[in-house]
Amino acid sequence: MSITFLHQAARGVAVSLALLSLSASIATAGNAEPKSRSASKAAKGNLRKVALSPDEQGEFANFSQWKNVADFIDEMVEKHGFDRAALEATFKKTRYIDSAVQLVKPAPPGKPKNWRAYRSRFVEPIRINAGVAFWDKYADALARAEQTYGVPAEIIVGIIGVETIYGRNTGNFRVLDALTTLAFDYPDTPNRDARMSFFRGEVENTLLFAREANLDPFSLLGSYAGAIGWPQFMPGSIRKFAVDFDGDGRVDLRGSPVDAIGSVANFLVQHGWKSGEPVAFPVTVARDETMRAWDMFIGQGLEAKFSLDELKGAGIVPTIEPPADMRFGLVDLQNGGEPTEYWLGANNFFAITQYNRSFFYAMSVVDLGRAVRTARSR
Known part of the structure; x- marks a missing residue:
């Protein structure tokens, strides 16, 4: 979310909503946009103008002068043929997001896990009612995704509902700001090196995706952890798993719920979902x-x-x-x-955990999808 990622598991999604996003949607975790068909459509989705809060705006850090960032620029030039001056200019404009650093810190120890409390944040009237409206509006796309990928509509509905309340909370952080901050100044935790490596890879994927889609990387908006769009796909997941399900020639997980539907289904199949099997x-x-x-x-x-x-x-x-x-x-x-x-x-339950590595998350997806299906049939 998709999809793909991190968390200090249950905490990540919980904040993502409060965003985590995260993603949903993500952080999320998706916006994959090959070239748009028209200027008017390009103005939608990631390219829309939004007013950022102080936490989202970040602060000047001149990342271009950080040694680890300079080494990263060298790697991008050598490995992918990026223009050095252009990348230096990009990282000079990239801002430091302290709120992202605070939000990825582990929750304080000692508080016991509580499934019922966690579930109640997701399987509740607002999400159920929004899920019914979403399913009604996109019934054809959900049915087509189910036929194409073998993933039941209720599972897709459950994921998008948990991630972003059906597009309501997709996040307004500039993705490159958030990812660069976490890639090069992750907080001091036992898994710091692994997390910095992960986020560094996502900075790489963000720049590659923006180049492939002919986008300004600063136009990509998402969660504090870099997850994008309705399903909160990380940039790497966008490049690997997002699909142009509405057939307009581009993948847009922030502006196209239909692309989000197809991309969630494809992500699950690529992570082991088996059509017709129980969960x-x-x-x-x-x-x-x-x-x-x-x-x-x-x-x-x-x-x-x-x-x-x-x-x-x-x-x-x-x-x-x-x-x-x-x-x-x-x-x-x-x-x-x-x-x-x-x-x-079963196998399909663990396919959902590849979206977010949490039993609580996967069961909330199952329960929310089932609740929306039941409400819709009344």
Whole structure:
């Protein structure tokens, strides 16, 4: 969001909305625009003029004089044939976004995870009603995406609703400002080097995307983490997974909800979504502390890799019987001081976690999509 990325997982999306975006939409996380067909259309989407808040405007930093940025410019010149003077001028105009640095810092330790509280931020009347309106308006595009990619409309609706409340919160940070700040001045955290490398790659993708689409890179707006458009695709995800689903000759994830629909579906397929397969099944687990063999299945990664027999043998009991020939992972949704909720996640559940690496996020997408579908059928 798409799609693809980071988070200090649940926190990232939660702020993205409050943007995180993030993205949605992102940060998001999408705007992929090959050349527009007309000047009037180019004026839409990323190129629209918006009033930026002080947090979004940032401050002068003259990145062109930072040694790490100079090294990056050397690399872009050598690797991709960019003009050195033009890049130096670009980074001289790039601004430092302190709010982005503050927002990516890990949440304070000690507060227990609470699935029900998290879910309530996303599966609520505003998003459900907006989701019904979105589905009604773009029913044809959603049906076409489902037919083309095999991703149910409710999953696409769920992702766009969680990310940006159907385009309401796509973010107004200049993407190059936010990404450059995080690439070269990420806060001091245990994963700082990895995160700086990630964001440096996204600065590279932003400049490449802008060149490929013949855009001013400063026209790209998104979340504090650089996620763009209705589905909050990162620039790298735009280049890899975004599609021109409305057929106008360009990909525009900020200005075209139809492109967003197709791009979300394509992202999921490229990350393992299997048409016609289920997503998740509720289960119970043995609560006796002396019979916690199922505990070994907690924290085993974002992958469906265990057989049903293995899971049942450890005391995991499905309340709805899953297909015996599928693989699953145990999903634990912690509820603070209340009992944890458990599910068996199938392959398609873990495809959603590639959009945001959080069980809470993936289940919120599933639940919001289901709630919108139910409300729409009334």
